[in-house]
Each structure stands twice: as C-alpha cells, then as structure tokens.
Amino acid sequence: MPTRILPAGADPDAVRSLTTLLSQLPDAEPVPPVTDSTRLIDTLARLAAESVDELPEVVVVHERIGPVPALELIREIALRFPAVGVILVTTDAGPALFAAAMDAGARGLVGLPLAYEDLAHRVQAVAQWSSGVRRHLGHGGADVLSGPGGTVITVSGAKGGTGATTAALQLALAAQASGRATVLADLDLQTGDVASFLDIQFRRSVADLAAIADISPRVLADAVYRHDTGLALLLAPGEGERGEEVTDRAVRQIIHALRARYEVVVLDCGAQLTGATAAAVEGADTALLVTTPDVVSVRAAKRTVRMWDRLQIRKAEETTVVVNRYTRVTEIQPALIQRITGTALARTTVPAAFKELQGVVDAGRVHELDARSTVRQALWALAGELGLAKAADGPAHRGGRQRGGDRGAVGFRRRKE
Template sequence: MSTRILPVAGDPDLARSLVSLLSQLPETEPALPVPDSTALLDALDRLASASPDELPEVVLVHERVGPVPALDLIHEVVRRFPQVGVVLVTADTGTTVLTAAMDAGARGILPLPLAYDALSERVRAAAEWAAGMRRHLGNSPESGAGSGGGRVLTVSGAKGGVGTTLTAVQLALAAQASGSTVALVDLDLQCGDVAAFLDVQFRRSSVDLAGIADLTPRVLQDAMFPHPSGLGLLLAPADGERGEEVTERAARQILGALRARHDLVVVDCGSQLTAASAAAVELADQALLVVTPDVMAVRAAKRTVRLWERLQIRKAEETLTVLNRHTRSGEIQTALVSRITGTGTARTTVPAAYKELAGAIDAGRVHELDARGTVRQGLWALAGELGLVQVPEQPTGGRRRKKGAHTGASTALARRGDRGAVTLEFAGIFPLVLVVIGLMWQCALYGYTFSLAANAADEGARAGTAAVAAGQDGAGACRAAATRHLPGAWQGAAISCGGAGDVYRTTVQAKVPLFFPGVDGGWTVEGKAGAATEGDR
C-alpha cells in the first residue's frame, strides 16, 4: 500500500524540492503542496468529511509556514486528525526544537537541507505510526475531524453596538435549552460585556488560563463560572489592559480544551480584532458577523471581511452575516448586505424591538428575556437555522410517518404552536373587525346621502328660479330637477320648493339607508339650497 504525503511549505523552491524527493521514494503518493496553514486545515477537513480513509498518512510542515506558527499548526492537526503523522521540516535540529516539536505532537523532525535518506526514514516512521493509529481507531467516522469534540461558533460585530454580545448569549442559551453542554467565552478582552449582561461577578477570567501549559479539567473548571442557566462562562478580564496576556497560542489552547469538553463553544469576539479573536475566528467551525441595516455598519462589515481575507483568517464565503434590528420597510435588506460584503447571510433576521430589551439589559438579566418577545424568538430561530438546537425524537404511534418527520429545528415546532395561537386570536377579534367595518360603511352611507340631498336641493333651486323667471310653474320644475338628481334608492325623498323674498329656496329630506341602499334605517338628512330670483315675481 502506498503512503500518501501532503507537504506544507510557503517557499516555492522548498515545495518543489520536497515534491521532487518524495516522488523518488518507493510506494509513495506525494500530493500537491499547500502554501499555508489555512489551506492545510481546509484540505484535511474536506478529506475527512468525505471519509477518514481519504486523509494522508503523513503531513510535512515547514517551520516558516504561516499564518499559524508551525508548532501551533502541528498541535491543531494532531488534535483534530489523530490518525495523521506530522513531521516538522526545520533547519534547527537542536534539542529545544526537537522537544517543542514532540510536545506539539510531531512524529519527528526533518533537517534542512533535504537529504534522501533522512526524508525516507522520517516518512517511513511517520507512516508506520499513522497505520498503527488507524488500526487502533478502526477508521471509524468518529476518528475524523469530529474527534476534537464539539463545535466552535464565533460571533463578531461589524462595529460596536450592533448586538454582538446579545446574539452570542441568546445563541448559547438556545443551545443549552435543547440539552447541549455549552461554554460561552468572552474574547472581547478589553470591553467584554458578557458578565454585565448575565449579572455575574467573578474574579477569574481567561487571563488566568493564558500562562498555563497543561489545561486540565480541574484547572478549566476553576476558571469558569457556572451560570444558573446551565452555561459555563469564561469571562473577559475586569482590567482591560490585561487582555494582551491572552495570546494567539493561549486562545487556541483554551478553545481546544473547551471544545474537547463541551458540545458547543460560543465565542463573543467583539468588534475589535486581536490575536486571540483572530485565532478563534480561524479555528471556528462557523463564524457569524453581526451587522445592523445602516450604511456605516455595512461598510464596517465589508472592511472586517476584507481584513480577515488579507490576514488569511477566514474567507468571505465561509462567513455568515446576521442582520440585526431588521425592519421590512428599511432600504438595507439581507440581499444587499450579501452583495456588498460578499458573504452569505442568514435567512433569519432579528427584528428591531429595543423596548423588549431595555429592562433586561439594564438589570443584567438578558437570560430572562420574555419568550414571547420578537427579539428572543428571532435569535432562537437563528439558533435553529445554525443547527444549534437539538429536537428530541418523539415516539411514533401506530401510523408510520415519513422519514424525517421528527427532524428539524425546534423553531418549526414553535411555529406550529404560534399558528394555533394566531388562529384563536383571529377568531376572537374577527367579530370586532366586522363591527368596525360596518360602522365605517354606515358612516360612509350617511355622508353620501347628505351630499345627494344637498346637490338635489341646489339643482332644484336653480331650476325653480329659471322657471319663475320664464313665467312657468317654479315648484314643479324645482321638484322635477331635484328628483332627477337623486338615485333610484333615494327617490322617495321629501322635496319642498318655494320663494322667500328675492331668494328661491329648496329643501330635500332624504332617508339614510341601513347598510344597503333601499333599506330604511329610520334616519333622515336635510339638504337646503337657495338661488336668487330673476325679474319680478
């Protein structure tokens, strides 16, 4: 069986030399070299997701690979893919480097300049170790990328004040409520608000773990605050200047330890990029970027995404943007945000309803938000979309259900209950709606009848004046003209015509119909008009 080897080298000359020598080794299949740590982890993730058998037996890591330091990269590869043998390629073969490489999990070091015999020996030893490890693990699906434990979800803000901490807290609470073990980490090291949002006062923080090389379960437990909601909290330091003590390597170590002990690790990265938050975003299984529907926030989101790409932290297409404080009438919608930032956008948006949050935020009781509130429902629906909510299987009865009938986010179940509540509310309010519509229609008929009576009186007065001036029957002409200008349903109106001095006056009394023309409602309206007489009467 041939040995598959994946070289990792940013130097093109070294990469060519490695491939050239590897191709000369018997029973080996050297793959095309990858240039950096991000490309390596992406490649291994793709292979592991297809099948653990697709993973290479040996990975050669050059000491100057970036952006993640070589030893940290080796540690991450060994932790996530334990069946892969990793060899460090370095010019320094001293005891210090060898010890550090062994501590990181490397199976050996390969000295530079490259030599055929040394390369053959190191590759053979690493391949034998990988084969033994695969036999031990049985090549089960659990021995692939998922062997490192739970998921890591980072929540970053396009700028300050967009709702990053609220989103992180509610997503963690939603996952916790579904039965998962959840750790909430505040990596907004200078301005972290998780403690304030949850009304927590705790003297330990992530800084206490930064200088510890071996994070045992006991050490980790002592540094975390067990919140009454069930969340495990790792808070930011009370003194913001101490946040610099949490380095990139410390952040990777902390998140790796938490990941191994929790189903989900939610990380609040804030809106400022630090070494620790950059490491978290790079390691995350899913990275969220919270943005509000205003021009400044969208521009900030675009800058953040471009910054992540330039630093090779995360690609735009691997980032999911969440639109907070969304209104349907706003000009900025999810499609526009996606087009500007180049990222994917969550289908679920969080509505703008600050009044629901003001009391809970001021009291530090964000975990007690009203379950009927639109903001909480929106954030928990987002958790369902992200797959953070687990739906327990329900026992089936006598009838067989279709496959997948009990799968999906819990928000689907909640929506069914909401639909039932809406139906009951509609049934209760529908009669009131009918009454209001009826009253409005009756008022419209009343006004229409009055306008008809006034117009008929005006036409009758003018016709009567003209008839009197011509020596004809003024009253008859007046009544005929007034009747002619009344619709059929109002033809029974009482019309009174007669002169009074120099003014010929007409009065029309029309009956107001009840809901429908022709139905007598018992009300009448009166329209009066007058016209000056012409000549002597």
C-alpha cells in the same frame, strides 16, 4: 500500496527540496504541498469528510509554517485526524524539541539538512503506524476523525451597539439548552459586557490564560466561570488594559483548548479588530457579522467585510451577516444588505423589540429573557439554522425581498458611500 505524503511549509525552496526528496523514496506518493497551517487543516478536513482512506498516511510539517506555530499545528492534527502520522522537519533536533514534538502528537522528527536515509526510515515507520491505526478504526473511523473538536462560532458587530453580545449569549444558551456542552468566551477584551449582562462577579479571565504555553484541562477549568444555566463562560478581563496581554497566538491556543473540551464554542468578538479577534475570525467554522438595517451600520458592515478580505482574515462569501432590529417596513431590507456586503445572509432575522430586552438587560438577567420573547425566539431559531441547537419553537423571522425593496436600494445608493 503507495504511501501518500503531504508536505507542508511556508518556505517555497524548502518545500520544493522536501518534495523532491520524498519523491525518491520507495513506494512514496507525494501529493501537492500546502503552504500554511489553515490550508493544511482545511485540506485534511475535506478529505476526512469523504473517507478515512482519502487521508494521506503521512504529513511532513516544516518548522517554518504559519500562521499557527508548528507544534500547535501538530497538536491539532493529532486531535482531529488521529489516523494521520505527522513528522516535524526542523533545524533543532535536540532532545528538548523532540520531547515537545512527541507531547504534541508527532510521530517523528527529522533534522535539517535532510538526509535520505533518515527521512526514508522515519516515513516508513510512520506509514506503518498509520496503516495500523486505520485497520483498528475500520469503517467507524470517520466518526473518530471528527472529534474531539467542537464547532467554533464567532459573533462580531459591524459597529458598536448592533447587538452582537446579545446574539452571542442567546446562541450559547440555545446550544447549552439542547444538551451540548457549550462555552461562551468574551473576546471584546477592553469593553466586554458578557459579565454585566449576567450580573456575575469573577476572578479569572481570558487574560489569565494568555501566558500559558500548554493549557491543560485543569488550567482551563480554573479559568472558566460556570453559570447557573450550565453555560461555561470565559470572560474578558475586568481591567481593560489587560486585554493587551491576549495576543493572536494566545487566542489560537485558547480556542484550541476550548474546541477540545466543548461541543460548541461561541466567541463574542465585539466590533473592534485586534490581533486576537482577527485570529478568532480566521480560525472559526462560522463567522457571523451582526448589523442593523440602517445606513451607518450597513456601511460599517461593508467596511468590516472588505477589511477582513484585504487582511486575508476571511473572504466575504465565508462570512454570514445577521440582521438585527429588523422590521418589514424598513427601507433597507436583508436582500439589499447581502448585495452590498457580498456575504452570505442568515435566513433568520432578529426583530426590533428592545422593550422585551430592556428589563433583563438592566437587571443583568439576560439569560431569563422570556421564552415568548420574539427576540429570543429568533435567536434560538438562528441557533437551529446554524446547527448549534434544535430550532426554537415559535415563529421564525425570515428576511427576504419586500415590497419597496427596490426603492430601498435606490435610497441607499443616493447616500454616497
């Protein structure tokens, strides 16, 4: 049976040369190459969803791949797709990099410039290893390939004050209450309010993980605050200027570590776009954008969606808008917001009921929001809609076309954007 080999690299000339050489190997079947880490992971995830047997036996990663660095990418592949053997192609074939690649989960390393014999020998050895793993996994392999690796949800605000932190906190609490190991990370690095909403004092923050190249479970546990509810918290730094220490690369490493440890990872990204929040939104399984049904917020949501698309962070159709402070009589209804932004739309809307929140927010006890609260019921229903938790008891607030919706569209258009 031919060995399927997936080349991956950002340099077109290097990938073309690699593919040409791979096609000369006996019983080799190179598949179309991918040009970045995101496409590689997406391709493997799609194939794994069909069957273990659909996955390539060998993935050859060129050192100049991005945006995720090669070793981080190899570590993620090894964790999420253990039946795939990874070979790193690099100009530095020294013992230090060899050890680092093996620690990350690579099955081999081939130096540049490529030599036919070296590549053939390594591909054959890795293909045999991959076949043995698949025989061992048998028909239960599909379940193994899905983990470890939790679900990552980002919650961003169209602008400040739309309720993104409240939404992120209640989604995380709902997931935790359903028995799923859950962490809430505050990536609103200068102005994060998660600690204030829960009135907690803390020593460690996400900034303490920023300079650590390999985040071990012990290091991660030391940085995480364990709340009385059982919810794990990775908090924004108390000194806002330390937020600059958290780069996009650091965030990718942190999310990777959180995904490996928790079933549900909720990231509060605030309303400001930084390198850190861009990396989080780009790599999330689900990206939520919270807006309120008013002209200023909806315009801000549209700007945010367009900016994410221009910067190739996330396409509009891959973003889900959540409408907060919704009433049936508001002029701008959810269906209109969806048409304006071009995004997906959460079926569940969150009602305008700030009086329910005011007491617990002022006391720093948002986790004690009454179960009868319509806001909590809606956000826990949203958690159920997203697959994070069982749907909450009580009425779910559904957005949809209301009478007067056309008038709302006309009214919005009259306010020139």
